[in-house]
Amino acid sequence: MARQNDIERLIDHMERDLLSVDEANVALVRMDRVRLVINKIPAPVRRALNEAVKRGELGHMKKDGHKPEAYFHPTFKQMAIAARNAREREVINALKKVAGWPL
Numbered sequence: 001m002a003r004q005n006d007i008e009r010l011i012d013h014m015e016r017d018l019l020s021v022d023e024a025n026v027a028l029v030r031m032d033r034v035r036l037v038i039n040k041i042p043a044p045v046r047r048a049l050n051e052a053v054k055r056g057e058l059g060h061m062k063k064d065g066h067k068p069e070a071y072f073h074p075t076f077k078q079m080a081i082a083a084r085n086a087r088e089r090e091v092i093n094a095l096k097k098v099a100g101w102p103l
Helices: 002-015 021-032 043-055 074-099
Strands: 034-037 059-061 069-072
Touching: 002 021, 021 034, 021 043, 034 074, 043 059, 043 069, 059 074, 069 074
Parallel strands: none
Antiparallel strands: 034 069, 059 069
């Protein structure tokens, strides 16, 4: 429920021209603390997030093997590391199931 309230608040701010779409994307990542990039994201969104990384508003970890790319609130780097490791374990376990290897 809280996430829905956050999204509605950001939409309201955008409708009243208090936030741009780019600022809203950055704010959403900061509110979520960690955003894993599992699939592709649109270029304008990626550009906005990378600019926020350069300004120090967000942190960024590149894709590493089965670990996904992550954007995160700078205070919550450990949470981002844990989320990436959990996703890597999920992917590896899924691959093991497909290959028929024991978990």
